[in-house]
Amino acid sequence: MMHYTGLRRWQESLNNGEFSCLDAVNHYIEKIEKDTHNAFVEIFYGEARERATVVDQKIRFGTAGRLAGMIIGIKDNICLKGHRVSAASKILDGFESLFTATVVERLIKEDAIIIGRLNMDEFAMGSTNKTSVYGPALNPHNKAMVPGGSSGGSAAAVAAGLCHAALGSDTGGSVRQPAAFCGIYGMKPSYGRLSRYGLIAFASSLDQIGPLTTNLEDMALLLEVMAGKDPMDSTSSSHAVEPFSEALGSERKYTIGYLTETLEHPALDPEIKQLTLDTLDHLRQAGHTVVEAHLPHLDYLTPVYYIIATAEASSNLARYDGVHFGYRSPNATNMDEVYTLSRTEGFGPEVKRRITLGTFVLSSGFYDAYYGKAQKARRLIVQTTNNIFEKCDFLLTPTTPGTAFPLSKVFDDPTKLYLEDIFTVMANITGIPAISIPMGQHSNGLPIGLQLMAPVFKDFQIIEMADQVSKLSTYNPDLVNK
Amino acid sequence: MELTKEDILKIANLAKLSLSDEQLEAMKSDMEKILKFVEKIQELPLDDVEPLEYINQDVNVLRPDAATYTVSQYDALKNAAVKDSDYIKVPKVLG
Numbered sequence: 001m002m003h004y005t006g007l008r009r010w011q012e013s014l015n016n017g018e019f020s021c022l023d024a025v026n027h028y029i030e031k032i033e034k035d036t037h038n039a040f041v042e043i044f045y046g047e048a049r050e051r052a053t054v055v056d057q058k059i060r061f062g063t064a065g066r067l068a069g070m071i072i073g074i075k076d077n078i079c080l081k082g083h084r085v086s087a088a089s090k091i092l093d094g095f096e097s098l099f100t101a102t103v104v105e106r107l108i109k110e111d112a113i114i115i116g117r118l119n120m121d122e123f124a125m126g127s128t129n130k131t132s133v134y135g136p137a138l139n140p141h142n143k144a145m146v147p148g149g150s151s152g153g154s155a156a157a158v159a160a161g162l163c164h165a166a167l168g169s170d171t172g173g174s175v176r177q178p179a180a181f182c183g184i185y186g187m188k189p190s191y192g193r194l195s196r197y198g199l200i201a202f203a204s205s206l207d208q209i210g211p212l213t214t215n216l217e218d219m220a221l222l223l224e225v226m227a228g229k230d231p232m233d234s235t236s237s238s239h240a241v242e243p244f245s246e247a248l249g250s251e252r253k254y255t256i257g258y259l260t261e262t263l264e265h266p267a268l269d270p271e272i273k274q275l276t277l278d279t280l281d282h283l284r285q286a287g288h289t290v291v292e293a294h295l296p297h298l299d300y301l302t303p304v305y306y307i308i309a310t311a312e313a314s315s316n317l318a319r320y321d322g323v324h325f326g327y328r329s330p331n332a333t334n335m336d337e338v339y340t341l342s343r344t345e346g347f348g349p350e351v352k353r354r355i356t357l358g359t360f361v362l363s364s365g366f367y368d369a370y371y372g373k374a375q376k377a378r379r380l381i382v383q384t385t386n387n388i389f390e391k392c393d394f395l396l397t398p399t400t401p402g403t404a405f406p407l408s409k410v411f412d413d414p415t416k417l418y419l420e421d422i423f424t425v426m427a428n429i430t431g432i433p434a435i436s437i438p439m440g441q442h443s444n445g446l447p448i449g450l451q452l453m454a455p456v457f458k459d460f461q462i463i464e465m466a467d468q469v470s471k472l473s474t475y476n477p478d479l480v481n482k
Numbered sequence: 483m484e485l486t487k488e489d490i491l492k493i494a495n496l497a498k499l500s501l502s503d504e505q506l507e508a509m510k511s512d513m514e515k516i517l518k519f520v521e522k523i524q525e526l527p528l529d530d531v532e533p534l535e536y537i538n539q540d541v542n543v544l545r546p547d548a549a550t551y552t553v554s555q556y557d558a559l560k561n562a563a564v565k566d567s568d569y570i571k572v573p574k575v576l577g
Contacts, residue, residue, distance in 0.1 A: 094561070094563075095561050096560060096561060098553055098557050098558075098560070098561075191537050191538060192537075192538045192539075192540070205536070205537045206537075231545065234540075234543040234545075235538045235540075235543075237538065237539070237540060238540055297526075299522065300522055300523055300525075300526060302519075303519060303520040303521075303522045303523050304523055306516070306519070306520055307520050307523070314497060318498075321498070322563065323562070323570060323572055324561070324562055324570060325561035325562060325563075326561065326563070327563065328563035328564060332573065333573060334573050334574075335572060335573055335575055337573075338572060338573060339498040340498045340499065340500050341500070343497075343498050343499055344499050344500045344501075347499070352499055352509075353509070353512055353513075353516070355497050355499065356490075356493055356494060356497055356499065356509060356513060357513065357516055357517075357520075359493050359496050359497040360493050360513070360517075361520075363493065363496060369524070370520065370523075372533060373523050373524070373526070373528055374520075374523060375533035375534055375535060376526075376528040376531040376532070376533050376534070377523050377526050377528060377531075378533075378534040379531050379532060379533065379534035380526065380528065380531050382534060413515050414512055414515065414516060415515055415516055415518075415519035418519065430537075431537045431538070456539075
């Protein structure tokens with residue numbers, strides 16, 4: 001089977017009859033079955049083969065949609081009717097979706113083929129994929145390393161060539177960090193750009209679905225298909241959907257800001273810092289303006305994020321009560337035990353930690369000092385971000401302070417792992433779009449991603465600029481799939 | 483911030499989670515570390531700042547107040563662990 005380099009080239013081969021969608025689906029199914037990265041938790045055999053047969057017919061009749069033949073995996077917190085979805089948690093053991101997520105419905109309408117569901121951190125809480133009830137997904141560049149998280153399976157699957165693209169969800173960096181660790185593109189669109197209907201909620205004011213792809217053309221097309229108002233999600237925006245694909249190939253010159261606080265951060269790997277500086281130099285040489293910007297609040301971002309995210313999570317996860325769906329403890333003898341034992345046996349340790357913190361910051365006597373303050377800090381950060389974007393069109397930062405780290409690494413203090421999100425949470429707190437671009441290779445052999453951020457609803461412009469930045473990339477995608 | 487075991491048990495009860503003695507000790511230690519970490523926000527000058535509650539810019543998203551048929555009884559019961567043909571079953575609430 002032909003090596004996948006992008007949907008356009010793939011569809012040419014489909015249209016020329018070089019192979020069929022069904023051949024392709026069978027090929028990918030075989031690849032997933034033989035794979036050892038633990039990226040997929042379930043293959044939708046029947047669904048994928050059936051859809052492939054239908055799309056093959058449509059191609060013959062010339063009526064195929066824009067995503068015809070694209071083989072997509074979805075994170076295990078995105079619903080497809082009639083299929084299991086579990087957020088990688090025991091508490092959703094056996095749960096079957098009654099609805100299809102709006103974004104997935106839009107993909108299928110354009111003849112994409114959904115091949116299965118992908119591993120993740122339990123309830124999207126983690127940066128390693130190690131909190132999954134299915135065990136961790138592994139990094140395709142080095143199986144001893146984490147793929148990142150929480151969309152670790154999504155990133156590993158795309159990087160290992162097990163599907164053409166994947167959907168993830170990003171609450172604090174959960175699409176961008178694994179994309180950076182696995183050497184692919186991952187985007188968190190503006191808050192409200194994509195409908196969250198059918199996404200299992202973690203922190204509703206921060207969650208956003210995002211694609212992970214091997215190239216920007218696919219990224220733009222997927223966004224174009226999925227974006228737009230959805231009556232089923234009142235937080236989805238009515239902001240007009242732009243033709244994102246047309247953003248590619250632009251040579252428009254922009255002003256790029258860099259945040260001194262990110263480059264001077266003690267946790268930042270020196271090689272990642274150098275790559276960021278080199279990229280800024282190359283952008284300057286290419287005719288863009290590069291300016292310094294300041295975010296004095298950088299060290300406050302992660303604490304603010306963890307207060308808001310856990311507060312919302314404690315509320316969202318209250319619905320897992322062992323009664324209406326999912327796991328019910330066989331040891332419960334009265335109603336209170338149904339709730340308490342089902343939750344205690346059903347949730348993993350990290351989820352329990354976050355529910356506990358969230359319950360604490362919302363509890364009487366502590367609400368004002370924690371949750372109330374975090375909401376105020378959120379406004380302050382939004383204001384600071386708006387001020388920064390008055391002086392530049394984009395911000396370029398590292399996506400992560402380091403490259404992928406060993407699976408065996410033990411964090412004696414949970415907050416050390418929370419610092420993994422230090423450069424990514426800004427986009428979730430403020431609702432702005434952000435994309436991780438594979439830019440280079442560390443001397444340790446692992447990929448490095450750089451992050452581009454833009455003002456809210458400048459999703460078109462961020463693709464336009466990401467395309468220009470990616471042309472400066474020294475990352476060699478051929479090192480993937482080996 | 484120092485937390486007592488009673489503080490943790492009270493929060494766990496609110497969250498409907500139970501903790502063994504060993505887990506209680508670990509949760510107390512983790513919570514203290516996490517609270518120390520998030521404590522940093524107390525340094526920010528926030529007295530004159532209004533809290534930001536909604537991140538989306540659209541206001542007053544309205545829809546017709548009309549009932550629609552979304553889930554059948556069969557489907558609604560499908561995912562319940564214990565049920566009969568009409569109802570979800572739970573342990574006796576009133577003696």
